[in-house]
Amino acid sequence: MSVPALRDPVANTPGAPQKTITELLAQWDDLTNAAIAATGDTDGWYRGAIIEQKPWDPAAEEVGLAPCGTVGPKEAHQVEALVMHDAFEPDPHPIADKLTAYWESQDFTVVRTVDWADGKGWMDISVRADRADGVEYNLTATTSAVSIHVSTECSIDPSIQLWAREKSLRREDIPTPSSPTASPSAETPKSDAGGGSNEDGEWLGF
Numbered sequence: 001m002s003v004p005a006l007r008d009p010v011a012n013t014p015g016a017p018q019k020t021i022t023e024l025l026a027q028w029d030d031l032t033n034a035a036i037a038a039t040g041d042t043d044g045w046y047r048g049a050i051i052e053q054k055p056w057d058p059a060a061e062e063v064g065l066a067p068c069g070t071v072g073p074k075e076a077h078q079v080e081a082l083v084m085h086d087a088f089e090p091d092p093h094p095i096a097d098k099l100t101a102y103w104e105s106q107d108f109t110v111v112r113t114v115d116w117a118d119g120k121g122w123m124d125i126s127v128r129a130d131r132a133d134g135v136e137y138n139l140t141a142t143t144s145a146v147s148i149h150v151s152t153e154c155s156i157d158p159s160i161q162l163w164a165r166e167k168s169l170r171r172e173d174i175p176t177p178s179s180p181t182a183s184p185s186a187e188t189p190k191s192d193a194g195g196g197s198n199e200d201g202e203w204l205g206f
Contacts, residue, residue, distance in 0.1 A: 018071070019155045021163040024079045027135075027152045029058040032083055035137060035148050038102040039095060041088065050084045050145060065164050068134065068154040076154035077161075078134065084147045092141035096125045099139055099148075103129040108137070 019027065036042055036056070045056035054062075063081040070076055088095055100110050114126035122143050129137040138149040 018157040019153060020157045020159040021079075022159070024152045024155060024160070025058075025061065025063070028063060028079045028081065028150055031135060031137070031150045031152065032056075032058065032081070032148070034106075035099065035102075035150065036083065038099055039085070039088070039146070040098070041085070044085055046084050048082060048084070050086065056083050061167075065160065066151070068151075071154065071156045074156040076156045078152045078154045080149065080151040082147055082149045084145055087142065087144050087146060090121070090123075090143050092123050092125045092143065092146070095146055096127055096139060096141050099137075100127055100129075103137060107131060108135075 036045055046052070047054050047056050047060060047062050054060075063079050065077050066080055068076050068078045096112070100112070103110050108129035108131050110127060110129045112125065112127050114124060116125075117123045124143075125139075125141045127137075127139040127141075129139075134151075134153045136151040138151075140147045140149075
């Protein structure tokens, strides 16, 4: 199976071109599809947790928007999201080795941070791949599942905050069923499906 080469990186420095939210979403799509293709199996992938049964679909834009440092004096953000697949086989080493080789061929620095087995059949591997422009992959491969977390470059382009605001407003316009009022002590967990942050760096769930 042909695996697509990733797009050229853009320097993340003051004065350098900053990616718009459209470009970051395109990069996220590209990075995710490239990693999926590198596994050798493009079917059966889900966005977010497998139990939710939401097939991988970049058009859904179910992503997070995370603060990621600064470019000059301005705060930067990156698009991030997770895709998951049932384990290809009980031993996660082959898929970890395959993705490691692919990412190294694409000029990522790859580190295996976890390689653990309980001696009773359960295995757990974590791999991190970093590129010089700030793009990052995090692979978790276990006896039961494979997950790939993708983070794009950082950017300070103003379109990012506009997009986050529009996504939040669209969610507020969706009618919700009536429900009992939560007690003052109840906490609302952040969604794993994605989110964003405002100018103050606050996380906004999408």
